[in-house]
Amino acid sequence: MSGRTVTIAEVAKHAGVAVSTVSYVLSGKRTISADTRKRVLDSVRALGYHPNAGARALASKRSNVIALVLPLRAGMHVPVAMRFAGAVVTAARRYDHDVLLLTADEGTAGIRRVAASALVDALILMDVELDDTRVPLLRELPEPSVLIGFPAEPAGLTCVDLDFAAAGARCVEHLAERGHEEIALLGAPSVVYDRGTGFATRTREGFVEALETHGVQGVALPCEETFDEVYETVRDLLLDHPGLSGLVVHNESAVGHVLAALRQLGRRVPDDVAVVAICPDDVAERASPPLSSVLIPAEEVGREAVRLLMDKLEGRGVPDSTLLAPQLVVRAST
């Protein structure tokens, strides 16, 4: 409570025990009698003791901080990224860890620095590309790490993500069930495919494969994010494919524009064109009409990434690859 900072020695004196006893009460690493424990905890509360993070890190070789590496680059969808980040912070706190935020300005040097200085115990990487420069570094780092997303060569790494291939396939299946025979996928901006970001590519692959499985005609197109570009894309698509009656949209920034474009082109949703999106729930619910969608389970992915990381920190084995099953929610648009 006081302004001055309280040390473990003061707690020990207040409780009438040795410093090490206080430490063991707090860490639970040795058995302490219920009586002593209570006395110590009372003193901790009375003095408002918070262990000094630096001292703890120095002595224990654990900082209880994890790094969240978040490149913030073009074409990446920021609200989704933020929800991942929020989920990671919340989950980390449950394991008594804090989160250090790293961006890409420093390149891999930042990762090396926080790892080498023992500022962090472990790392979570977001927005992983198929050919990601950070991946080789991760392999040589002694600190454990988890990737959200998949690089081209994930062997020996620990990766978590929504199963985007299954998500793409699930959308096709859904539209096929509804009787649509010609459909299209509007995906990420082309720059995202060019960069080889995994999730976009994998959705497209899942989509394309499922076309065959379900005996449906279909095309997959990239999709830019300004209204005018979206409008043109949709207009041309409808011109080129007069029989098209179903649309899968995997691009959250564009999804509103797609609906507006359809309206403007005189197509009703879902009567003329059914639309299913791959996007977070709130975006789908907020659209008009509300969209059937495969939700991107940001919270779940974040939580899972932290859980895997903690398992690795504790030396427990973890699977290389964790794919979260897509879940389709049917709303007014199909």
Added chain:
Amino acid sequence: MSGRTVTIAEVAKHAGVAVSTVSYVLSGKRTISADTRKRVLDSVRALGYHPNAGARALASKRSNVIALVLPLRAGMHVPVAMRFAGAVVTAARRYDHDVLLLTADEGTAGIRRVAASALVDALILMDVELDDTRVPLLRELPEPSVLIGFPAEPAGLTCVDLDFAAAGARCVEHLAERGHEEIALLGAPSVVYDRGTGFATRTREGFVEALETHGVQGVALPCEETFDEVYETVRDLLLDHPGLSGLVVHNESAVGHVLAALRQLGRRVPDDVAVVAICPDDVAERASPPLSSVLIPAEEVGREAVRLLMDKLEGRGVPDSTLLAPQLVVRAST
């Protein structure tokens, strides 16, 4: 380079000097001969030395980490927040500091914890409300802090923000110059006003005051974020105010819907209704038509917040209040 972690003692031995000499070379706190300095720096590079963050923090009572408190609550615009966050991280790195990410789940306890444990040296708070529970805590904390946004009672605090009142006024001025005589402000969702978030309220005040100054009729309305609600709001607004020809939109999620609604209601932009937005540049540029806008200078605000914080950490005096002047960019919508 090696797997093992290198200590200052090894650097000292390698360079043939005392440990303290290495420390002084690195910190520059005592004069060291050019010769010795070079030898030490060469050894640092040769061994790949990174000072241990915990040890450094313990000995120097400075962790070189600042906390970024980011509530992530409803109604807050996530991409903007993220740009602030990115700017803060980048700016902090220039002062050799890292950024710890804190969310609101823990409430004020999280702030107290990281401050008391000396995990961080200082704090930056984002998305500050007029009546913010975190503010009283900040006042009693010994660690310096900077707020992005203004609480109701900012005396004794250090606050930075865009001058939203001036931004609101600037939009009115712009529309008045273009000859519009009846205009409206579509603001944040009502929940944001209810919470008393400063930026929304201050824009409205600036808007309302400027109406009089420029002899213009006008109303200010909150604005929800689903298409249907926006559509109704715009429709009713045009019905109630047949002479209305100018719109100020201060709501990034709604701005696309507003344009779509106007289109659907048969109003051309800017011929029938001129629209000026208060939003980040990329949103304004991506709209159709591109919007005249007062940009939200996220990078500048973030950078300024960090600069102020570093000044406070060094014991330099800083102004209580820093307002960044709005800058209006004219595009196709007015």
Added chain:
DNA sequence: GCCGGTCGTCGAAGCGCTTCGACACTCTCA
């Protein structure tokens, strides 16, 4: 040629914590 003042370097004392080994007990079972 001696004195005081820099300048450059060193050694050692912590910073607040964890953890290891030791030790005094109390049980248990031969």
Added chain:
DNA sequence: TGAGAGTGTCGAAGCGCTTCGACGACCGGC
């Protein structure tokens, strides 16, 4: 009844760094 096996607690040794005071070496001024 005494050896052996826990329990519960303590003291002390670091963890890797910063920083303080000390101390030669060298300088210019008288």
